[in-house]
Amino acid sequence: MRKVINRDIQFFAKYIMRELGTAGNVEGQRLILQGKFSNYLINSKIKDFIEEYVLCEECGKPDTKIIKEGRLHFLKCMACGAIKPIKLI
Template structure:
Protein backbone atom coordinates (compact mmCIF):
# COMPACT_ATOMS: atom_id res chain seq x y z
CA UNK A 1 0.00 0.00 0.00
CA UNK A 2 1.25 3.46 -0.78
CA UNK A 3 1.13 6.50 1.50
CA UNK A 4 -1.74 7.92 -0.50
CA UNK A 5 -3.98 4.97 0.27
CA UNK A 6 -3.38 5.38 4.02
CA UNK A 7 -4.35 9.07 4.12
CA UNK A 8 -7.80 10.10 5.16
CA UNK A 9 -8.44 12.93 2.70
CA UNK A 10 -10.70 14.71 5.14
CA UNK A 11 -8.25 14.67 8.06
CA UNK A 12 -6.77 18.16 8.00
CA UNK A 13 -4.05 17.48 10.58
CA UNK A 14 -2.78 14.44 8.68
CA UNK A 15 -2.67 16.41 5.43
CA UNK A 16 -0.90 19.29 7.14
CA UNK A 17 1.66 16.94 8.68
CA UNK A 18 2.30 15.34 5.28
CA UNK A 19 2.71 18.74 3.60
CA UNK A 20 5.11 19.99 6.28
CA UNK A 21 7.22 16.85 6.00
CA UNK A 22 7.88 17.70 2.35
CA UNK A 23 9.13 21.24 3.07
CA UNK A 24 12.89 21.66 3.68
CA UNK A 25 13.90 22.39 7.29
CA UNK A 26 15.68 25.66 6.48
CA UNK A 27 12.36 27.28 5.58
CA UNK A 28 11.27 27.11 9.22
CA UNK A 29 14.51 28.56 10.61
CA UNK A 30 14.11 32.14 11.80
CA UNK A 31 17.79 32.94 12.29
CA UNK A 32 19.16 31.93 8.89
CA UNK A 33 19.76 35.57 7.94
CA UNK A 34 22.90 36.70 9.69
CA UNK A 35 24.74 39.86 8.81
CA UNK A 36 28.52 39.58 9.20
CA UNK A 37 30.07 41.69 11.96
CA UNK A 38 30.62 45.19 10.59
CA UNK A 39 34.31 46.11 10.59
CA UNK A 40 34.53 49.87 11.04
CA UNK A 41 37.86 51.67 11.13
CA UNK A 42 38.24 55.38 11.86
CA UNK A 43 41.39 57.01 10.48
CA UNK A 44 41.59 60.73 11.15
CA UNK A 45 38.53 62.26 9.53
CA UNK A 46 37.71 59.19 7.46
CA UNK A 47 35.52 56.24 8.37
CA UNK A 48 36.15 52.96 6.58
CA UNK A 49 33.86 49.94 6.45
CA UNK A 50 36.42 47.26 5.72
CA UNK A 51 34.07 44.38 4.90
CA UNK A 52 31.57 46.33 2.82
CA UNK A 53 31.60 43.85 -0.08
CA UNK A 54 30.70 40.98 2.28
CA UNK A 55 27.88 43.06 3.78
CA UNK A 56 26.45 43.78 0.32
CA UNK A 57 26.66 40.10 -0.64
CA UNK A 58 25.02 39.04 2.63
CA UNK A 59 22.01 41.30 1.98
CA UNK A 60 21.98 40.40 -1.74
CA UNK A 61 22.15 43.99 -2.94
CA UNK A 62 24.40 45.84 -5.35
CA UNK A 63 27.40 47.47 -3.66
CA UNK A 64 26.81 50.76 -5.50
CA UNK A 65 23.17 50.91 -4.41
CA UNK A 66 24.01 50.09 -0.78
CA UNK A 67 26.87 52.62 -0.74
CA UNK A 68 24.71 55.33 -2.27
CA UNK A 69 22.14 54.81 0.51
CA UNK A 70 24.75 55.00 3.29
CA UNK A 71 26.40 58.08 1.79
CA UNK A 72 23.07 59.86 1.52
CA UNK A 73 21.88 58.87 4.99
CA UNK A 74 25.13 59.86 6.69
CA UNK A 75 25.47 63.08 4.70
CA UNK A 76 28.99 62.19 3.70
CA UNK A 77 31.04 62.00 0.55
CA UNK A 78 32.79 58.74 -0.08
CA UNK A 79 33.76 56.03 -2.51
CA UNK A 80 34.09 52.29 -2.95
CA UNK A 81 37.64 51.04 -3.09
CA UNK A 82 38.62 47.38 -3.20
CA UNK A 83 35.61 46.02 -1.34
CA UNK A 84 35.72 48.80 1.26
CA UNK A 85 33.51 51.84 1.65
CA UNK A 86 35.45 54.97 2.56
CA UNK A 87 33.42 57.81 4.05
CA UNK A 88 35.08 61.23 4.05
CA UNK A 89 34.09 62.14 7.59
CA UNK A 90 34.18 60.68 11.06
CA UNK A 91 30.97 58.76 11.76
CA UNK A 92 30.27 56.86 14.95
CA UNK A 93 29.94 53.08 14.61
CA UNK A 94 26.54 53.24 16.33
CA UNK A 95 25.21 55.65 13.70
CA UNK A 96 26.52 53.48 10.86
CA UNK A 97 24.99 50.34 12.34
CA UNK A 98 21.71 52.16 12.79
CA UNK A 99 21.71 53.30 9.14
CA UNK A 100 22.55 49.78 7.95
CA UNK A 101 19.61 48.43 9.96
CA UNK A 102 17.39 51.10 8.40
CA UNK A 103 18.56 49.93 4.96
CA UNK A 104 17.70 46.35 5.84
CA UNK A 105 14.21 47.32 6.98
CA UNK A 106 13.52 49.43 3.90
CA UNK A 107 15.24 47.52 1.08
CA UNK A 108 15.86 43.92 2.18
CA UNK A 109 13.45 42.49 4.76
CA UNK A 110 9.90 41.64 3.65
CA UNK A 111 7.32 43.48 5.76
CA UNK A 112 4.82 40.64 5.42
CA UNK A 113 6.83 37.55 6.35
CA UNK A 114 10.04 39.08 7.74
CA UNK A 115 12.37 37.10 5.47
CA UNK A 116 15.32 38.56 3.57
CA UNK A 117 14.54 36.72 0.32
CA UNK A 118 13.63 39.80 -1.69
CA UNK A 119 14.47 41.35 -5.04
CA UNK A 120 14.17 44.89 -6.28
CA UNK A 121 12.26 44.94 -9.54
CA UNK A 122 11.17 47.78 -11.79
CA UNK A 123 7.75 47.99 -13.38
CA UNK A 124 7.43 51.06 -15.54
CA UNK A 125 8.79 53.93 -13.49
CA UNK A 126 8.06 52.30 -10.13
CA UNK A 127 10.57 50.23 -8.16
CA UNK A 128 9.12 47.38 -6.13
CA UNK A 129 10.44 45.08 -3.44
CA UNK A 130 9.24 41.57 -4.25
CA UNK A 131 9.49 38.81 -1.67
CA UNK A 132 10.51 35.50 -3.18
CA UNK A 133 9.31 33.62 -0.08
CA UNK A 134 5.73 34.84 0.29
CA UNK A 135 5.14 36.74 -2.96
CA UNK A 136 4.38 40.09 -1.33
CA UNK A 137 5.13 43.19 -3.40
CA UNK A 138 5.45 46.75 -2.14
CA UNK A 139 6.72 49.97 -3.70
CA UNK A 140 10.00 51.43 -2.48
CA UNK A 141 11.57 54.81 -2.99
CA UNK A 142 14.77 54.76 -4.95
CA UNK A 143 17.82 56.61 -3.79
Protein backbone atom coordinates (compact mmCIF):
# COMPACT_ATOMS: atom_id res chain seq x y z
CA MET A 1 0.00 0.00 0.00
CA ARG A 2 2.76 2.46 0.91
CA LYS A 3 4.35 2.18 -2.51
CA VAL A 4 1.01 2.80 -4.18
CA ILE A 5 0.23 5.97 -2.21
CA ASN A 6 3.88 7.06 -1.84
CA ARG A 7 3.48 8.13 1.80
CA ASP A 8 5.20 7.12 5.02
CA ILE A 9 3.48 4.07 6.54
CA GLN A 10 3.47 5.69 10.00
CA PHE A 11 1.72 8.79 8.63
CA PHE A 12 -0.87 6.62 6.89
CA ALA A 13 -1.35 4.43 9.99
CA LYS A 14 -1.87 7.44 12.25
CA TYR A 15 -4.56 8.77 9.90
CA ILE A 16 -6.41 5.45 9.68
CA MET A 17 -6.29 4.86 13.45
CA ARG A 18 -7.57 8.38 14.13
CA GLU A 19 -10.38 8.08 11.60
CA LEU A 20 -11.48 4.69 12.94
CA GLY A 21 -11.05 5.71 16.59
CA THR A 22 -8.89 2.71 17.41
CA ALA A 23 -5.36 1.72 18.30
CA GLY A 24 -3.02 -0.34 16.22
CA ASN A 25 0.56 -0.83 15.18
CA VAL A 26 2.70 -1.28 12.09
CA GLU A 27 4.48 -4.59 11.57
CA GLY A 28 6.76 -4.34 8.56
CA GLN A 29 4.52 -2.96 5.83
CA ARG A 30 1.29 -4.17 7.51
CA LEU A 31 -1.07 -2.13 9.64
CA ILE A 32 -2.66 -4.15 12.45
CA LEU A 33 -5.80 -2.54 13.91
CA GLN A 34 -7.55 -3.40 17.15
CA GLY A 35 -11.19 -4.21 16.60
CA LYS A 36 -13.37 -5.37 13.74
CA PHE A 37 -14.07 -3.12 10.79
CA SER A 38 -15.86 -3.81 7.54
CA ASN A 39 -13.90 -3.81 4.30
CA TYR A 40 -16.19 -1.04 3.10
CA LEU A 41 -15.30 1.21 6.05
CA ILE A 42 -11.55 0.64 5.74
CA ASN A 43 -11.64 1.17 1.96
CA SER A 44 -13.65 4.36 2.49
CA LYS A 45 -11.00 5.71 4.89
CA ILE A 46 -8.20 4.76 2.48
CA LYS A 47 -10.04 6.62 -0.29
CA ASP A 48 -10.43 9.68 1.97
CA PHE A 49 -6.70 9.59 2.79
CA ILE A 50 -5.78 9.40 -0.89
CA GLU A 51 -8.07 12.31 -1.76
CA GLU A 52 -6.70 14.47 1.08
CA TYR A 53 -2.99 13.57 1.11
CA VAL A 54 -2.11 12.02 -2.26
CA LEU A 55 -4.11 13.27 -5.26
CA CYS A 56 -3.60 16.74 -6.68
CA GLU A 57 -6.76 18.83 -6.37
CA GLU A 58 -6.03 20.55 -9.70
CA CYS A 59 -4.97 17.80 -12.12
CA GLY A 60 -5.97 14.67 -10.15
CA LYS A 61 -2.57 13.00 -10.48
CA PRO A 62 -0.91 11.18 -7.57
CA ASP A 63 2.51 12.75 -8.30
CA THR A 64 2.57 14.80 -5.09
CA LYS A 65 4.82 15.39 -2.14
CA ILE A 66 4.17 16.79 1.31
CA ILE A 67 6.42 19.77 1.87
CA LYS A 68 6.99 21.92 4.95
CA GLU A 69 7.45 25.68 4.87
CA GLY A 70 7.94 27.07 8.33
CA ARG A 71 5.20 25.61 10.49
CA LEU A 72 2.86 24.97 7.57
CA HIS A 73 2.54 21.84 5.44
CA PHE A 74 1.49 21.71 1.82
CA LEU A 75 0.67 19.11 -0.79
CA LYS A 76 2.72 20.01 -3.87
CA CYS A 77 1.99 18.44 -7.23
CA MET A 78 5.12 17.53 -9.14
CA ALA A 79 3.10 17.22 -12.38
CA CYS A 80 1.31 20.59 -12.58
CA GLY A 81 2.95 22.59 -9.76
CA ALA A 82 -0.24 23.18 -7.77
CA ILE A 83 0.14 23.68 -4.02
CA LYS A 84 -2.57 23.05 -1.42
CA PRO A 85 -2.28 23.63 2.34
CA ILE A 86 -2.96 20.51 4.43
CA LYS A 87 -3.40 19.71 8.09
CA LEU A 88 -0.98 17.16 9.42
CA ILE A 89 -2.32 14.37 11.59
